[in-house]
Amino acid sequence: MAAPAIAQTVESSVGPLRATVLAEGLDHPWALAFLPDGRFLVTERSGRLVLIESGVVSGVVEGVPNVVARGQGGLLDLALAPDFETSGQIYLTYAEPAEDAGLQRGTGTAVMAAKLVLTNGGGGQLEDQRVIFRMNNFTNSTRHFGSRIAIAPDGNLFVTLGERGDMDRAQDPEDLAGGIVRIAPDGSVPEDNPKPEGWAPEFWSIGHRNPQGATIRPGDGVLFTVEHGARGGDEVNMPTAGDNFGWPVITYGVDYSGVAIGEGTEKEGLEQPIHYWDPSISPSGLDFYEGSLMPDWEGDLLLGGLSGAVLVRLDMEGDAVVAEERLFEGQLGRIRDVRVGADGAVYLLTDADNGQLIRVAPEGK
Template sequence: MRLIQFLMPLSGMLLLSIPFAIAAQTFSSHNTRFSLETVAGGLEHPWSLAFLPDGSMLVTERAGRLRVIKSGRLLPQAIEGLPSLAVSGQGGLLDVVPHPEFADNKTLFLSYAHRSSQGMTTRVARGIFEGERLKDVSTIFEALPRSSTSRHFGGRMAFDASGYLYISVGDRGEMDRAQDTRDDAGGVHRITLNGEPAPGNPGLDDPSINDTFFTWGNRNIQGMTLHPETGELWTHEHGPRGGDEINILSSGTNYGWPEITYGIGYSGLPITLHTEKEGMAQPLHYWDPSIAPSGMAFYTGSEFPQWQGSLFVGALKLRKLVRLEIENGQVMEEEDLLTSLNERIRDVRAGPDGSLWLLTDSSKGKVYRVVPAQ
């Protein structure tokens, strides 16, 4: 069974009846023409987009607000009841992911930065979305130890077909932490819906590895999605100056940062002389120079037959949308889209209406819908 059949309840049924705002711009791909519709604007650094079964959408603003788009309109009032969070540097309110059975239990999961007297960290909370607020909010994951830095929080999340939650945590700008498997920074964690280590995690049988770890040696993952047919977890992560990576994650795998990388330091000096080492995975694909990737989605809709199976990645630094043609788990072709838009693409989602959805990262960020050109 294709995994997309399992995922349909996560996103709801159809959004086709929503009267979206029409402020369209037309662009070209080498195999199709498409329009970009502005659905909402005026968002303060929007970070994540999620679809709900009733056709509405949720948008996080890094400044600490959770917003609702309903019937094609951004509601003015932010959702109340969010957990206490810190907005500093790259930190704030990050990802929002509905429970796989949201239609029945109304449960949401939020990732965010949190501050205490010991410093800042990445947290995940669970709450019940009722009316215009979150209720019964509780913390189910906290990356330790904390740090004084305000960067590389990671924060992307995804559910697999077994209902386990994956959470990325960046190296917090302290690169050597990514190789310390007793330190939660610099990897991906897999937990149950109650925050317990997921069965089969590599650290459950190894006291040298924290028991929620799924992978480590990851610098700062801000793109995460499941392959619609294989169910494998695909991610991308920021490199330093070059060396952004796409990886297919495998349990207990070390992805090498900072022992191996195809990038160099921001100073221009090498971080390491190695691009490969025994026991460390090679990326499926990498970018040099860096595009600063964020957001990631496979396209499985019917609106763009030419894009079926393509992987879409947003780019912050190089301000574009990247389309990758995938064949047998390999990148066969790369195409840059929306280069003339000149906007930082923060999130990319495949909507249940067959469209592709984008968020732009700015103080007046937007929600865009990609549709076929008329």
């Protein structure tokens, strides 16, 4: 799987940007993490966790969870614990089969914590695996697992959960589908979770459709997410404790058939997005830009588009989106994950049978 010498250049607000393919041949890669030794750790939806070095898969990590790789399900997000360099702890989200959860049928989003032990031969092994969280209502649907992790400065985990294609679940305060949960690193419920009356204690916010991007703003630790609408109505949200974002009561989209959904675009007591797209771009992956390569982007949000096949920069002023810049539109494929590296470059994963790891940086850097 040698990386091809392929690069594309586009004009941008910071001058010419070059997208260079670092590795290809990945099977629908979903999430990316940077290891301290310079290697990349990548999940493939089919169930592999791989190490990438010098343009090739240099090793496979054994001991990953059993996944249901159907539809949108499989091995999904990946996050390194803040103390990874000493603890080796990582978190994985995935579509868990019912039998592994002691249930009769279906699948649900789950979170596994484990210790990553790298071997001298280039591979690795997960040890001390434990499921620290799972949805409380598994179904046979293969859609809308959500499944991004964002780790807050206090060490607690935000985990996004889709409504599994059953929109009404997002307004059921006892059903964890269609919400964002906040859990401790061991899976317990933090004492200061919002806990409105009738809500499952894990909930941070509800009324989400399918959030596939989540990140923490540097400096103040505020959570930002992006989620898929139906036909139109993709959203950027800033979920705070106890928020209800309204899906499917309010939305800026319509059903795929063209039929209206819910009661309109706003309703008292339900939150508004800080930005939305119509038509949809199917946003996935989300990160704030921090780095010296593109200082004019400092503090801006970067995300990928699946159906939009685009890298998007949202120009942020405080909590407001004041402008949008679209880059490489239609050139790189379906962008599944977006992460900013320590070198200031932007790294992308493309969702395809022949998925790619791509580095984006100013030309010559």
